[in-house]
Amino acid sequence: MLVLGERIKSSRISREWTQEELAKKIGTTKHVISNWERDKANPDPAQIVALADVFEVSTDYLLGLSNFPQPHFWDPFGQLSIMPVIDYSFVQGMAWDLPRLINSGITLTVNGTEIAPKDKKLITTIIELTLERIKEAQREI
Secondary structure (H helix, E strand, O other), X not given: OHHHHHHHHHHHXXXXXXXXXXXXXXXXXXXHHHHHHOOOOOOOHHHHHHHHHHHOOOHHHHHOOOOOOOOOOOOOOOOOOOOOOOOOOOEEOOEEOHHHHXXXXXXXXXXXXXXXXXXXXXXXXXXXXXXXXXXXXXHHO
16 A cells, blocks of 8 residues: 555645654554554554544545545535544535435534534424425416
8 A cells, every 4th residue: 555655644744744743633653653654554444534534635545546635525614524424425516415414413503503303303394395385386387
């Protein structure tokens, strides 16, 4: 995995972090970072995800499967992070399926207050009823 070590090192250096600083950010040691950068060892999958998260790049980029650092979808508001337990299929290019986003498991807030699950269900119902009324109005035209 020659690309992985190179990308870890270049990502670290571009942020002007020492190996020790990177190690602290992902919960390992300077020695481990050094071994990765010299291709003497490889991070495990959880460490690859941690690296991608701290560098704000995709795991595909770190592994050399892509030359584009950004994930396939880009969150312009910086509210999504790498969370493998959440299904991000509601993101389709630049369009988001709002009811699926609301019910995706991501914490959503309004003015710093988290939206409760019962309120998410109510919001979804309102959206669905509104869309149904729009369709009915269009049929009448």
